[in-house]
Amino acid sequence: MPETIVIARPTAASTATISTKFGANYNQQSNNVSFNVFSKNASLIQIYFYKEAYNAEEVLTKSLSQHGDIWDIEFPLTELRNAGITTDYIYYGYRAWGPNWNLHDNWQKGNNIGFNSDVDSNGNRFNPNKLLIDPYAKELSHNPQIAKLYMDPPSYIDQYYGGDAFRNADTGKIAPKSILLLNENQTNYGVKPNRSLKDDVISEVNLRGLTIMDDKIPQNERGTYKGAGKKAKYLKELGVTAVEFLPVHEFANEQNDDGDPRGDNYWGYMTINYFSPNRRYSSDQSPGGPTREFKEMVKAFHAEGIKIFLDVVYNHTGEGLLKRMINNQGNPTSKKDIEQVISDTRDSRWKDELQDFNAACYLSYAGLDNQSYYYLRDGNHRYEGRGSCGGNLNYDNAVVKDLIIDSLKYWADAMGVDGFRFDLAPILSLTGSNNNYWPNFHTTIFQDISNALPSRSASTNGDGVDLIAEPWGVDNNVWTEKFPSDWAVWNQEFRDRLKTAINKYGIEPIPNWKLANVLAGSDIIQKSPWNSINYFVSHDDCNSLRNVFSYNSFWHLDEAKEHDDQISWDQGGDIELQKKAVRNAFTLLMLSPGVPMFAGGDELFREIPPYNPGVGKMNMVSVDTPEVYLDFKKYNEMKDYLNTGDIKTANQVIESDNNLYTFSFVKNLIKFRHSHESLRPSxxxxxxxxxxxxxxxxxxxxxxxxxxxxxxxxxxxxxxxxxxxxxxxxxxxxxxxxxxxxxxxxxxxxxxxxxxxxxxxxxxxxxxxxxxxxxxxxxxxxxxxxxxxxxxxxxxxxxxxxxxxx
CATH class of the missing domain: 2.60.40.1180 (Golgi alpha-mannosidase II)
Incomplete structure (x- = not known):
C-alpha cells in the first residue's frame, strides 16, 4: 500500500441498513460486515484491515459514516476477500482525527500533517498515527508491548505515546488488532447453578496460578482456561461452590513469559478491553480459541454445580495514559538496586511533575474520544486518578455506563458467567476533582447494573447474577451500606477483628461485643448476613492465610518498604501454633453467617516464601513465578494412592503432610457448613x-x-x-x-x-x-x-x- 492516504470524507446518507450495535458484526444472510464505534468529537474515523496481526501493512482502508455520535459502515464481505483476506476472522483497527488534529488530504502514516496540538483545552487527543482497538472487540490478536520498568500501572513502549518525540510514530504494524469472528461461537457453557449466594463458599484464585504447576494437567494446558476446567472436580471435592477468578479481561501479560520481571503483570487489574478474554490464558491461540476455551471451562465448572465469578475493573483502564518522565532504569539485578529503582519511580503515578501531559498513550479510548471516555482535570490536560491505579473511566457519561453494562451482559449471557466482583467499586460513584473526591450517594450506576443483568435475589434460589463490591476506593473510606440491597460487599471488619483476636491478644485486646457482631453475621452491613463476604486474606496484601500467622512484617514489593500493618503475628515461630491459627481462622470463617471466601491455595497451607528472614512479601501484583502458584504435588500423590486402592498409605500421607492435613480439615469443615442451614441464614x-x-x-x-x-x-x-x-x-x-x-x-x-x-x-x-x-x-x-x-x-x-x- 502507498504511504500517502487520500482522505475520503463519507457522505451523510447511506442506503445500507446500519446496525446500531457497537462493535463488529457479520450478517450471513446478506454476507455483509458492519462496524460501529462511538466518538462524539471525532471529525473522521477510518478502519484499517490486515491479513496478519503483527508487522504487516493494511490491505484495505475505509472511512466510516457519522450518524450522531456513532460512526459506522456496512459493506460486502467480498471486498475483504478481494483484498486478500480469506480467513474466517478479520483483523482490524481504527484511526481517528478530531479538533486537535485536522483532516488533510496529504496526511500519511508517520507524519504530522494536520497536527495542531497533542491535547487541546477540551481534552481531545486525536492522533491518526496510532491504530486503535475497538472498545467492543470480542478478541484481540496480541498485547501491546510493555516498557521494561518496575512499576504499576503499566507503561508501554515509546511508539504508543504522543508528545514531541513520538507523536509521528506509526503503530499500525505493532498495535493489537481487533478481531471479527465470522463464525459465531456456538460453544455451550452448560446449565448455570441457581443457588442463592448465602449458600456459596467462594475460592478466589488467579486462573494461571491455579494449574501452572499441576503435573496432572497436560503441559500445554497448564495455566489456561482448559487446564482450569480440569480442576472443577477438585474444587467440588473441597466443597467450593463458586470460584472467583482474578481479572480475565484482556490485559498486557504476554511479556511475563520473557524471563524479565520488569513490566510484568500477574494480577490483571489493568484492563485493555472489556469484552476480550485474555489470550495468554488460552491453550488455543487461534482467533476464536480464547472465547471457545473459556466457555468450555465454564461448562466444566457448571457440570460440578460450581459458579464462575469474575473480578472486573471498570473504575480505571490499563491504557497507560501519560508518559512518565523518569531516568532510564537500566536492568538492575541486585535486590538493593531493584528496591532503589522502585523507590525512585513509584511517585510518578501521582506526581504531575513526573508526567508529560502532552505524551498520552494511545491504545483505544484515548484516541477515539478522550474527553468522553475519561475524567479529566488540570484544564483537561491530565487524567483523574481516583484510587491511584490509572485513568478513571467517565462513568457519568452514558456511553461509558453503557459500555460497562454491555460488557457485563456479554460475559453473563454469552460467556456463561454467574457473578461479578467489582474492584474498588465506590470509585464508580465518586465526584470531585484534583484529588478532592467524595461519594455521590445519589448515583444510580449500581442499581442500573442490578436492573440490567439482572441480579439474583441472593437470599433465595433463582436466575440472575451475583454482585459483589470491594467497598473501598479513596482514602480508605469504606462504603458498605450504600450499595443496593442485592449487592454483597467484602467485609473488612470481619477480616480485621478476627485477625486481631487471633494475633493481637494482650497487645490490642478486642472485646466480646466487637467479636460477637462479626461472628453472628455482621449487622454493621445493615442489610442481611449474606450481604457480607467474610474473609481473612485475598489476592491483596500478604495473599496467604498461613503467612498472616507466620510473619510480623511484610515487604511491600510495589513500594520497596517494610509494612507492619497486616495484623499479623508469627506465633513465636512455632509451626504447630501457626497450623492451629490457620485452623482457627478457617473454623471461624466457615461457621459465621455470611458468605465465606478464601484465597485459593490456603486450603493447602500455602506459604509464600519470605523476602528476608522473618519478613514476608505483600502486594505481589507483578510476581508471575512458582512462589505464587498453587502446588498440587502432595495432593496428586495422595490421589494416586487412593486411585490404586491404597487407602492406608493415602491416609498416612495426609497425616504426615501439613498441606494435605489442612486440606482434609477444610474439606470437612465446609461439609459441616453445607449440612447446617442455621450457619448460613438469610x-x-x-x-x-x-x-x-x-x-x-x-x-x-x-x-x-x-x-x-x-x-x-x-x-x-x-x-x-x-x-x-x-x-x-x-x-x-x-x-x-x-x-x-x-x-x-x-x-x-x-x-x-x-x-x-x-x-x-x-x-x-x-x-x-x-x-x-x-x-x-x-x-x-x-x-x-x-x-x-x-x-x-x-x-x-x-x-x-x-x-x-x-
Missing part, C-alpha cells in the same frame, strides 16, 4: 425464642451461664449456641438441635462448662482446633459429632471448640 439473629425453647442465638461465659451486660468487654473467651431450628428448611438433613462454638483466644487453657441440654439431648464434639491430645490427627468424629462429652471440657489456649446437640 436474616440476622434477634434473640427470639423458637419452638424448641431456645433462642435463635445465645451467648455464654466459660461457666456455662449466659453473658451479662458486664461480660461484653471481656477479651479471653466467648461462646455461643446457634439454634438449628433457625431458618431450618423442610426435609432438612440437619439432625442437630443446636450448635455450640467456643473460642478461647487467651494464652491459657480454660475449663469450659457447657450450657444445659434440651431434654434427652447431649453434647457431641465435632472438632477442637487444638491437637494437644492428638485426637485431630486422623480427623476423628469430624462429620457430625460422635464423641459424647460430659458437662465440662478443658479448652486449650488459642483454640476453637465446636459441638452439636442431638
Amino acid at each position: 436474616s440476622y439473629f434477634t434473640g427470639t425464642v423458637l419452638a424448641n425453647g431456645l433462642k435463635d442465638i445465645t451467648w455464654y461465659k466459660e461457666d456455662g451461664n449466659v453473658l451479662s451486660n458486664n461480660d461484653w468487654d471481656g477479651t479471653d473467651f466467648i461462646a455461643y449456641r446457634i439454634n438449628s431450628q433457625f431458618e431450618k428448611v423442610q426435609n432438612s438433613n440437619d439432625k442437630a438441635d443446636s450448635i455450640y462454638i467456643a473460642y478461647n483466644r487467651s494464652p491459657q487453657e480454660i475449663n469450659v462448662h457447657f450450657p444445659k441440654n434440651l431434654s434427652g439431648k447431649y453434647w457431641y464434639r465435632v472438632l477442637d482446633t487444638d491437637n494437644t491430645n492428638g485426637w485431630m490427627t486422623q480427623h476423628i468424629n469430624f462429620d457430625n459429632g460422635s464423641t459424647l462429652l460430659e458437662t465440662e471440657y478443658t479448652l486449650h489456649e488459642r483454640s476453637v471448640l465446636v459441638l452439636v446437640e442431638k
